[in-house]
Amino acid sequence: xxxxxxxxxxxxxxxxxxxxxxxxxxxxxxxxxxxxxxxxxxxxxxxxxxxxxxxxxxxxxxxxxxxxxxxxxxxxxxxxxxxxxxxxxxxxxxxxxxxxxxxxxxxxxxxxxxxxxxxxxxxxxxxxxxxxxxxxxxxxxxxxxxxxxxxxxxxxxxxxxxxxxxxxxxxxxxxxxxxxxxxxxxxxxxxxxxxxxxxxxxxxxxxxxxxxxxxxxxxxxxxxxxxxxxxxxxxxxxxxxxxxxxxxxxxxxxxxxxxxxxxxxxxxxx
Amino acid sequence: xxxxxxxxxxxxxxxxxxxxxxxxxxxxxxxxxxxxxxxxxxxxxxxxxxxxxxxxxxxxxxxxxxxxxxxxxxxxxxxxxxxxxxxxxxxxxxxxxxxxxxxxxxxxxxxxxxxxxxxxxxxxxxxxxxxxxxxxxxxxxxxxxxxxxxxxxxxxxxxxxxxxxxxxxxxxxxxxxxxxxxxxxxxxxxxxxxxxxxxxxxxxxxxxxxxxxxxxxxxxxxxxxxxxxxxxxxxxxxxxxxxxxxxxxxxxxxxxxxxxxxxxxxxxxxxxxxxxxxxxxxxxxxxxxxxxxxxxxxxxxxxxxxxxxxxxxxxxxxxxxxxxxxxxxxxxxxxxxxxxxxxxxxxxxxxxxxxxxxxxxxxxxxxxxxxxxxxxxxxxxxxxxxxxxxxxxxxxxxxxxxxxxxxxxxxxxxxxxxxxxxxxxxxxxxxxxxxxxxxxxxxxxxxxxxxxxxxxxxxxxxxxxxxxxxxxxxxxxxxxxxxxxxxxxxxxxxxxxxxxxxx
Numbered sequence: 001x002x003x004x005x006x007x008x009x010x011x012x013x014x015x016x017x018x019x020x021x022x023x024x025x026x027x028x029x030x031x032x033x034x035x036x037x038x039x040x041x042x043x044x045x046x047x048x049x050x051x052x053x054x055x056x057x058x059x060x061x062x063x064x065x066x067x068x069x070x071x072x073x074x075x076x077x078x079x080x081x082x083x084x085x086x087x088x089x090x091x092x093x094x095x096x097x098x099x100x101x102x103x104x105x106x107x108x109x110x111x112x113x114x115x116x117x118x119x120x121x122x123x124x125x126x127x128x129x130x131x132x133x134x135x136x137x138x139x140x141x142x143x144x145x146x147x148x149x150x151x152x153x154x155x156x157x158x159x160x161x162x163x164x165x166x167x168x169x170x171x172x173x174x175x176x177x178x179x180x181x182x183x184x185x186x187x188x189x190x191x192x193x194x195x196x197x198x199x200x201x202x203x204x205x206x207x208x209x210x211x212x213x214x215x216x217x218x219x220x221x222x223x224x225x226x227x228x229x230x231x232x233x234x235x236x237x238x239x240x241x242x243x244x245x246x247x248x249x250x251x252x253x254x255x256x257x258x259x260x261x262x263x264x265x266x267x268x269x270x
Numbered sequence: 271x272x273x274x275x276x277x278x279x280x281x282x283x284x285x286x287x288x289x290x291x292x293x294x295x296x297x298x299x300x301x302x303x304x305x306x307x308x309x310x311x312x313x314x315x316x317x318x319x320x321x322x323x324x325x326x327x328x329x330x331x332x333x334x335x336x337x338x339x340x341x342x343x344x345x346x347x348x349x350x351x352x353x354x355x356x357x358x359x360x361x362x363x364x365x366x367x368x369x370x371x372x373x374x375x376x377x378x379x380x381x382x383x384x385x386x387x388x389x390x391x392x393x394x395x396x397x398x399x400x401x402x403x404x405x406x407x408x409x410x411x412x413x414x415x416x417x418x419x420x421x422x423x424x425x426x427x428x429x430x431x432x433x434x435x436x437x438x439x440x441x442x443x444x445x446x447x448x449x450x451x452x453x454x455x456x457x458x459x460x461x462x463x464x465x466x467x468x469x470x471x472x473x474x475x476x477x478x479x480x481x482x483x484x485x486x487x488x489x490x491x492x493x494x495x496x497x498x499x500x501x502x503x504x505x506x507x508x509x510x511x512x513x514x515x516x517x518x519x520x521x522x523x524x525x526x527x528x529x530x531x532x533x534x535x536x537x538x539x540x541x542x543x544x545x546x547x548x549x550x551x552x553x554x555x556x557x558x559x560x561x562x563x564x565x566x567x568x569x570x571x572x573x574x575x576x577x578x579x580x581x582x583x584x585x586x587x588x589x590x591x592x593x594x595x596x597x598x599x600x601x602x603x604x605x606x607x608x609x610x611x612x613x614x615x616x617x618x619x620x621x622x623x624x625x626x627x628x629x630x631x632x633x634x635x636x637x638x639x640x641x642x643x644x645x646x647x648x649x650x651x652x653x654x655x656x657x658x659x660x661x662x663x664x665x666x667x668x669x670x671x672x673x674x675x676x677x678x679x680x681x682x683x684x685x686x687x688x689x690x691x692x693x694x695x696x697x698x699x700x701x702x703x704x705x706x707x708x709x710x711x712x713x714x715x716x717x718x719x720x721x722x723x724x725x726x727x728x729x730x731x732x733x734x735x736x737x738x739x740x741x742x743x744x745x746x747x748x749x750x751x752x753x754x755x756x757x758x759x760x761x762x763x764x765x766x767x768x769x770x771x772x773x
Contacts, residue, residue: 032644038576052576053641126656209631209657214640221636228633232522
């Protein structure tokens with residue numbers, strides 16, 4: 001069963017990437033083409049119908065996949081980098097400093113990711129793809145940092161690390177040869193799960209108008225615009241909503257599968 | 271966010287005006303014959319008042335529930351847009367136009383039983399202009415120099431400058447009993463209804479007042495039920511939990527009420543205008559040719575259809591048809607991309623330019639912004655859309671004037687005055703218009719005022735001061751059982767007294 005979902009996740013994720021890359025060179029209709037008529041139903045010309053301005057919904061949802069993946073990956077990268085560096089530093093820190101860092105991370109985590117991201121967007125002049133990536137990434141970094149801190153502390157307490165220290169190994173060497181390789185599986189699984197959450201966070205931000213500005217057809221923005229016409233043109237909500245669900249599901253399947261493959265402790269837990 | 275700041279100017283209303291029908295009735299149904307005079311109307315609304323005092327920041331919901339229902343004023347703004355006397359029996363203006371003498375109607379009592387006196391009227395006007403008052407109408411009454419009450423039935427208002435709008439402006443001044451004290455949670459007015467109960471967060475119920483001086487209402491009272499979500503409100507009407515919805519916000523919800531044997535859809539003219547305001551202070555928007563070019567490049571009709579289906583009205587200026595100085599100006603800068611390009615070239619911008627459009631983050635602004643972006647791209651103008659929250663809009667644009675162009679909806683009736691104020695956020699500064707608007711206020715007759723404001727209206731349209739897209743429709747949906755409700759809902763008022771419900 002696990003294997004099946006892992007494969008399904010990989011296929012869906014691959015499909016999403018393929019669609020996202022395709023939109024760089026081709027979409028069924030140019031997004032600015034408004035010739036489709038108001039809220040037209042599905043047809044051969046417009047598979048998923050059109051929006052209020054007469055634009056092709058399918059083209060917009062395809063571009064939405066690109067935005068979702070870009071922001072999702074970008075945020076995971078930012079969050080992963082900052083989180084790992086902060087987490088490893090906290091792992092090395094002793095007593096007072098360690099307590100302070102742990103408390104700071106706990107406080108950051110107490111803020112909902114979305115709220116933290118909204119604060120970052122509000123602090124910057126204008127909303128853009130960049131601010132969305134930064135905002136979600138920063139909010140994510142606290143979660144990653146806390147995880148990395150705990151796991152690296154566990155690694156640092158191992159006898160072979162003590163042995164390495166006795167042999168005169170510096171902290172950088174210990175991080176590179178012992179800590180990072182040992183925390184990598186756990187980190188990768190956590191990042192995969194966070195990737196899925198980042199995709200949702202991006203949709204939420206742009207639903208609130210705080211994500212990538214139009215005409216970047218983010219799924220959250222498509223949902224927001226289709227909300228006013230949900231009774232007469234439910235497809236406008238179902239298509240981007242369905243795409244969002246599928247992508248996040250795929251990412252979670254992949255994350256689960258990765259955990260089974262990589263994380264030894266997962267077997268112990270189950 | 272609906273924008274409501276400065277008070278509109280007004281027209282002079284002397285008593286020569288015949289009493290226009292209070293409400294424009296919706297097509298009467300056959301059921302009308304069986305109306306029940308004791309029926310309690312169940313009204314669904316999205317606008318719950320924050321408190322019960324219109325000078326304490328209660329929001330538009332209090333006007334909807336209380337204006338002319340619970341509180342009356344010296345004058346009333348009818349649903350057709352005219353001003354007529356209510357508690358004033360006569361109104362005389364001195365030769366110099368600076369002294370207005372009002373005589374009050376006899377036999378009027380407050381819900382508490384106290385008789386109406388001139389002191390109550392003085393108290394009521396002072397309440398609105400007081401330091402602590404949060405009334406958006408405060409500014410329009412700022413030219414009141416003093417209020418005298420020579421006897422119980424006479425109120426003399428002296429002004430610092432002539433104001434033909436005084437009766438109109440007084441239509442917002444509730445006459446409150448001067449012994450009432452704090453009215454944020456109770457009321458003491460003279461209207462045909464009194465407050466029965468207010469369950470905060472849910473409902474406000476009104477019942478008829480037996481001691482009312484005028485004609486008895488056609489119903490036995492009303493319950494306003496408040497909803498925070500439009501879909502829930504629509505469902506309430508579908509499931510017969512309410513009789514009327516005071517305003518429908520999307521044309522697509524109307525398909526739920528397509529069954530004409532069960533529901534009536536009334537479309538009136540609102541005063542809500544959607545517009546693209548340029549910052550007329552900054553280049554290139556300080557150039558009339560550029561503004562005209564941009565106005566001609568956007569197909570307003572297509573935009574209106576996208577947002578409101580086949581409803582709503584195109585306007586060529588800022589003035590809605592319910593303002594007395596309305597003229598059809600849609601032909602001034604009609605949709606014509608070719609002449610738009612030519613005008614841009616004349617302005618030295620043949621290669622186009624780029625600007626940022628600050629767009630409020632709620633419907634229909636983002637989709638409008640995308641439409642504008644696509645339209646202007648066709649004449650070589652690039653639009654960067656910047657989505658902002660209502661609070662940011664207020665600070666960045668309304669207060670700091672730090673913008674190039676923005677989208678907004680303006681809800682007020684008679685608000686062309688904004689174009690006479692060079693310090694207003696859009697910074698339109700045409701001394702001729704400012705002068706016309708000032709002169710209109712100092713007019714001796716309504717005809718003179720209308721003439722001046724019609725002229726001002728024409729000039730702002732010729733100048734393409736802003737790009738006015740369309741006027742929202744005002745849509746009221748009810749079960750077929752109820753008739754006689756106001757369809758225009760000017761300034762958010764919802765007159766109850768004429769509404770009939772079949773038994």
